[in-house]
Amino acid sequence: MEISTIEIVNSSKEKPMIVINNFIYHKNQDRKNGNIYCRCQYCSSKYQCPASVTTEGLNTQIVCFSIKQHVDYPFKEDIDIKVLNKEDKMRKRSRSEQIPIRQIYRSEMYNLIVETQDIENIPKLPKEKNEIDLTNPRFTSKSYSKPFLLFDTNDKDRITAFASDIQLEILAKSARWHIDGKFKSCPNLYKQLYIIHARLNEEMFAFNFLKEVCFKKRPNIATKNYNERL
Numbered sequence: 001m002e003i004s005t006i007e008i009v010n011s012s013k014e015k016p017m018i019v020i021n022n023f024i025y026h027k028n029q030d031r032k033n034g035n036i037y038c039r040c041q042y043c044s045s046k047y048q049c050p051a052s053v054t055t056e057g058l059n060t061q062i063v064c065f066s067i068k069q070h071v072d073y074p075f076k077e078d079i080d081i082k083v084l085n086k087e088d089k090m091r092k093r094s095r096s097e098q099i100p101i102r103q104i105y106r107s108e109m110y111n112l113i114v115e116t117q118d119i120e121n122i123p124k125l126p127k128e129k130n131e132i133d134l135t136n137p138r139f140t141s142k143s144y145s146k147p148f149l150l151f152d153t154n155d156k157d158r159i160t161a162f163a164s165d166i167q168l169e170i171l172a173k174s175a176r177w178h179i180d181g182k183f184k185s186c187p188n189l190y191k192q193l194y195i196i197h198a199r200l201n202e203e204m205f206a207f208n209f210l211k212e213v214c215f216k217k218r219p220n221i222a223t224k225n226y227n228e229r230l
């Protein structure tokens with residue numbers, strides 16, 4: 001395989017992964033000679049990808065690739081790898097810096113936007129609510145295949161809701177919901193972040209994020225909007 005990019009990136013669980021030409025490999029086994037055998041991240045998913053790579057250690061020194069190639073699955077783009085790097089940086093900064101996590105998140109997101117502004121198919125950061133474009137599958141699905149956007153009213157009092165099928169299933173099975181509206185942690189352009197927590201099997205799941213643009217804090221409007229959501 002011709003290598004154009006190779007780097008070590010941490011997973012969301014802070015396990016190092018080797019990223020070669022935007023293919024992600026997880027460590028699978030330590031060999032007796034010190035080499036590390038890594039398998040494609042999709043090895044045990046529905047794709048059953050057989051591709052693997054062996055490295056000299058937890059580094060980018062390649063010993064060999066498997067003969068078997070990657071199967072056909074949604075290809076990771078440059079921005080996907082950049083997002084992984086940014087997430088890792090945010091986790092590290094939130095542990096070492098004495099500033100609010102929200103501030104760290106915003107500064108890293110700003111850096112990401114600057115770094116990716118020339119990448120095709122990535123919409124520019126919206127300045128008005130009507131510029132929020134949810135037609136790109138990147139923003140409406142999980143892993144490009146599982147739907148995540150529940151609905152988007154795209155009107156004057158815009159309400160946008162996100163939930164995966166599994167989250168909806170948990171919500172349907174749960175006998176108790178806790179509903180909370182937040183203003184401070186809401187993304188710009190929206191006025192409120194609205195979260196439903198569901199209790200199931202002694203565990204609390206947080207999901208169903210609704211964000212609305214034109215929420216007004218007048219009681220009659222608030223009641224109307226709360227009812228609309230429910």
Ligand SMILES: [Zn+2]
Nearest residue numbers: 040049051070
């Ligand atoms: Zn693969």
